[in-house]
Amino acid sequence: MSVAEQIRTIAAEARQASFAMAKLSSAVKNELLLDMAHGLVNNCEQIIAENKKDLEAGKERGLSTAMLDRLMLNEVRIKGMADAIREVAALPDPVGEVTGMWKRPNDLMVGKMRIPLGVIGIIYESRPNVTSDAAVLCLKSGNAVVLRGGSEAIHSNLAIAEILKAELAKRNIPAAALSLIPFTEREGVTEMLKQEEFIDVIIPRGGESLIRFVVENSKIPVIKHYKGVCHIFVDATADFDMARDIIINAKVQRPGVCNALETLLIHKDVAERFVPFIFQALSEQKVEVRGDEEFRRFAPQAGAATEEDWYAEYLELILAARVVDDMDAAIDHINRYCSLHTESIITGDYGNAQRFIREVNSGVVMVNASTRFSDGNQLGLGAEIGISTTKLHSFGPMGLTDLTTTKFIVYGSGQVRS
Amino acid sequence: MSVAEQIRTIAAEARQASFAMAKLSSAVKNELLLDMAHGLVNNCEQIIAENKKDLEAGKERGLSTAMLDRLMLNEVRIKGMADAIREVAALPDPVGEVTGMWKRPNDLMVGKMRIPLGVIGIIYESRPNVTSDAAVLCLKSGNAVVLRGGSEAIHSNLAIAEILKAELAKRNIPAAALSLIPFTEREGVTEMLKQEEFIDVIIPRGGESLIRFVVENSKIPVIKHYKGVCHIFVDATADFDMARDIIINAKVQRPGVCNALETLLIHKDVAERFVPFIFQALSEQKVEVRGDEEFRRFAPQAGAATEEDWYAEYLELILAARVVDDMDAAIDHINRYCSLHTESIITGDYGNAQRFIREVNSGVVMVNASTRFSDGNQLGLGAEIGISTTKLHSFGPMGLTDLTTTKFIVYGSGQVRS
Numbered sequence: 001m002s003v004a005e006q007i008r009t010i011a012a013e014a015r016q017a018s019f020a021m022a023k024l025s026s027a028v029k030n031e032l033l034l035d036m037a038h039g040l041v042n043n044c045e046q047i048i049a050e051n052k053k054d055l056e057a058g059k060e061r062g063l064s065t066a067m068l069d070r071l072m073l074n075e076v077r078i079k080g081m082a083d084a085i086r087e088v089a090a091l092p093d094p095v096g097e098v099t100g101m102w103k104r105p106n107d108l109m110v111g112k113m114r115i116p117l118g119v120i121g122i123i124y125e126s127r128p129n130v131t132s133d134a135a136v137l138c139l140k141s142g143n144a145v146v147l148r149g150g151s152e153a154i155h156s157n158l159a160i161a162e163i164l165k166a167e168l169a170k171r172n173i174p175a176a177a178l179s180l181i182p183f184t185e186r187e188g189v190t191e192m193l194k195q196e197e198f199i200d201v202i203i204p205r206g207g208e209s210l211i212r213f214v215v216e217n218s219k220i221p222v223i224k225h226y227k228g229v230c231h232i233f234v235d236a237t238a239d240f241d242m243a244r245d246i247i248i249n250a251k252v253q254r255p256g257v258c259n260a261l262e263t264l265l266i267h268k269d270v271a272e273r274f275v276p277f278i279f280q281a282l283s284e285q286k287v288e289v290r291g292d293e294e295f296r297r298f299a300p301q302a303g304a305a306t307e308e309d310w311y312a313e314y315l316e317l318i319l320a321a322r323v324v325d326d327m328d329a330a331i332d333h334i335n336r337y338c339s340l341h342t343e344s345i346i347t348g349d350y351g352n353a354q355r356f357i358r359e360v361n362s363g364v365v366m367v368n369a370s371t372r373f374s375d376g377n378q379l380g381l382g383a384e385i386g387i388s389t390t391k392l393h394s395f396g397p398m399g400l401t402d403l404t405t406t407k408f409i410v411y412g413s414g415q416v417r418s
Numbered sequence: 419m420s421v422a423e424q425i426r427t428i429a430a431e432a433r434q435a436s437f438a439m440a441k442l443s444s445a446v447k448n449e450l451l452l453d454m455a456h457g458l459v460n461n462c463e464q465i466i467a468e469n470k471k472d473l474e475a476g477k478e479r480g481l482s483t484a485m486l487d488r489l490m491l492n493e494v495r496i497k498g499m500a501d502a503i504r505e506v507a508a509l510p511d512p513v514g515e516v517t518g519m520w521k522r523p524n525d526l527m528v529g530k531m532r533i534p535l536g537v538i539g540i541i542y543e544s545r546p547n548v549t550s551d552a553a554v555l556c557l558k559s560g561n562a563v564v565l566r567g568g569s570e571a572i573h574s575n576l577a578i579a580e581i582l583k584a585e586l587a588k589r590n591i592p593a594a595a596l597s598l599i600p601f602t603e604r605e606g607v608t609e610m611l612k613q614e615e616f617i618d619v620i621i622p623r624g625g626e627s628l629i630r631f632v633v634e635n636s637k638i639p640v641i642k643h644y645k646g647v648c649h650i651f652v653d654a655t656a657d658f659d660m661a662r663d664i665i666i667n668a669k670v671q672r673p674g675v676c677n678a679l680e681t682l683l684i685h686k687d688v689a690e691r692f693v694p695f696i697f698q699a700l701s702e703q704k705v706e707v708r709g710d711e712e713f714r715r716f717a718p719q720a721g722a723a724t725e726e727d728w729y730a731e732y733l734e735l736i737l738a739a740r741v742v743d744d745m746d747a748a749i750d751h752i753n754r755y756c757s758l759h760t761e762s763i764i765t766g767d768y769g770n771a772q773r774f775i776r777e778v779n780s781g782v783v784m785v786n787a788s789t790r791f792s793d794g795n796q797l798g799l800g801a802e803i804g805i806s807t808t809k810l811h812s813f814g815p816m817g818l819t820d821l822t823t824t825k826f827i828v829y830g831s832g833q834v835r836s
Contacts, residue, residue: 023777104796253834344828379522395824409784
């Protein structure tokens with residue numbers, strides 16, 4: 001069979017397996033996940049041996065030390081993967097939840113019930129822990145899953161997938177409920193993206209170029225997030241110390257992630273006092289600030305921002321900063337430049353807080369909190385399957401329920417339509 | 419400007435107008451809609467005059483009498499369109515609804531708030547009432563809307579759109595919140611489908627070929643429904659009279675619509691008595707029945723079903739019928755052949771009713787009720803914008819809330835992430 005045919009077979013079998021997955025009770029799914037966690041720990045040495053092959057190949061290909069570190073698995077990391085599976089097992093099962101029910105004038109009882117989406121395709125890069133993290137979220141929510149990891153982690157990913165699949169077999173669940181595409185060629189991705197008959201949604205996890213490739217080539221709906229250009233707006237009534245603590249946390253605590261702060265907006269009424277204050281605090285943390293003209297009037301040592309800086313996702317210790325006339329100007333700036341990820345206002349004014357919450361339509365909108373909380377776990381969803389910066393189906397961080405949909409259920413007693 | 423440039427401009431201006439739409443209060447939106455209803459009635463003669471042009475062109479092009487009737491507008495029908503707008507005005511506004519809120523261990527208050535999707539594209543055929551029906555659903559849910567109706571109704575659609583837009587202008591709402599593509603060439607559709615930067619979702623309303631064309635050519639997510647191959651399963655414990663009334667209603671009351679019955683499944687334990695009983699009732703209603711071998715054993719006058727019949731959406735007085743061994747066989751048949759639209763079980767058995775509700779994963783799953791209730795209005799959603807037989811974003815009949823998404827809202831008091 002050609003690669004294309006094999007991938008079509010994998011997808012078709014996943015569709016078939018999804019019917020069995022949808023019927024599993026929460027108890028069976030939880031036991032399955034706990035056994036999978038156990039399986040990973042028990043087969044630690046096998047995983048590490050396969051991971052060594054990837055590491056050696058990676059060294060030959062000249063991967064950076066950082067890349068090799070992301071690829072590396074050891075006993076501690078495998079235990080961490082098992083713990084992550086146990087956390088998913090402990091989450092409430094969304095499937096079967098009735099999210100509402102009402103009675104019609106003709107006594108029909110109409111409700112909505114959560115059901116799995118069907119078959120989820122996950123396309124990801126480098127870190128092999130995504131293999132188990134993503135797989136168990138899909139399985140717990142009653143879906144079948146088709147995984148396609150990066151070529152640099154192929155041996156590790158195959159070893160992990162085999163161990164997880166062994167637990168399916170023990171419970172007579174079709175093995176096709178969890179598949180890993182065994183091909184490292186790009187064709188493996190492009191063929192997978194053509195299986196719209198069998199795969200319901202694709203969730204890519206990785207850098208912007210991977211995501212753009214997936215979106216360009218997919219016939220299947222893609223839930224995606226390109227980047228996070230997150231804003232904090234310091235209102236005229238902001239508490240300066242609170243603002244500083246939140247800004248430093250949002251920019252400095254982990255600058256390389258999508259919920260880190262990239263652009264700071266400051267109300268002009270407090271610019272004269274706040275700009276020097278925050279510029280000093282940021283400089284102490286080695287943050288390079290690129291300000292507009294008004295910002296630099298009060299912090300002449302700051303660099304000059306250009307139009308490009310308002311669009312930038314730096315992912316490092318650089319911050320764009322701008323003084324704005326008022327709330328309207330702040331919201332206009334955000335509407336124009338944001339990536340619909342996360343924005344926060346620092347304010348003491350009740351009305352402005354409510355207005356910001358209402359009028360800024362990013363996936364996560366905050367008052368007096370660090371953008372770093374924009375994460376499924378931190379917001380209380382449990383483990384995160386990804387984040388969406390497009391509004392269809394899911395918007396913002398996604399947890400288990402985002403891997404489900406609702407069907408209408410109707411209890412009648414012989415009603416016919418007149 | 420070329421057609422392509424003009425359509426891009428329409429879409430870009432719709433995006434800009436969507437920010438203003440998202441901020442409108444429910445009161446303003448409701449007043450706007452009521453004035454739009456008034457505007458249609460007041461300008462009845464103008465609409466009828468433009469409609470005449472479409473009717474004359476249609477006659478010249480040789481449209482069928484049925485097509486011309488669907489196209490025709492008169493005073494009564496325009497009043498009906500105005501009434502439909504008033505019904506939408508009376509529906510609760512989904513925007514701003516907080517669908518849940520919870521407290522995190524660090525005292526962050528996290529919730530989800532409904533917001534508009536942004537810009538909705540509607541592509542539809544023939545009936546000009548869709549112009550106002552679809553437009554007001556999009557506007558009421560705080561979206562901007564770009565409409566593209568059929569070429570055969572272009573004069574009527576333009577007239578209706580202009581009257582509705584005049585009401586936007588009176589309230590200083592950007593006119594681009596409601597646009598109708600003024601080009602009748604197919605290029606008008608294909609260019610619209612490329613505006614993924616400005617249009618958030620496309621909802622096509624029309625025949626299967628229109629919908630397939632839209633799906634094939636769209637870079638924008640499409641919420642769609644190809645067809646409705648709806649099933650009724652008569653269980654061994656079904657009340658025969660109830661089963662007959664429901665089957666006749668589902669098949670005969672309006673056979674040309676997507677929620678009409680297309681395939682009947684009968685439990686073998688009652689086949690000997692039920693098959694002749696229902697065959698007679700269907701024959702009296704002039705329904706042609708195409709049965710499998712077992713069905714024809716008890717109703718020899720019935721035609722013979724082939725494999726193709728199980729996939730057929732007849733949309734006329736033809737019914738496929740099959741005797742099945744048990745619930746498992748019925749559910750297997752449905753999983754294999756259904757279009758994920760609507761399925762119903764007729765049963766007196768509690769366990770089988772609950773199992774059918776749980777295990778059949780179509781958009782609408784019913785017990786002891788006619789499939790004809792599978793409609794937004796009948797299920798209590800108010801006016802229907804369409805129906806989805808794919809699971810992403812919406813599944814089943816769609817109302818106002820399906821034109822919204824939710825963002826996370828976070829109320830903090832200075833929290834930073836550790």
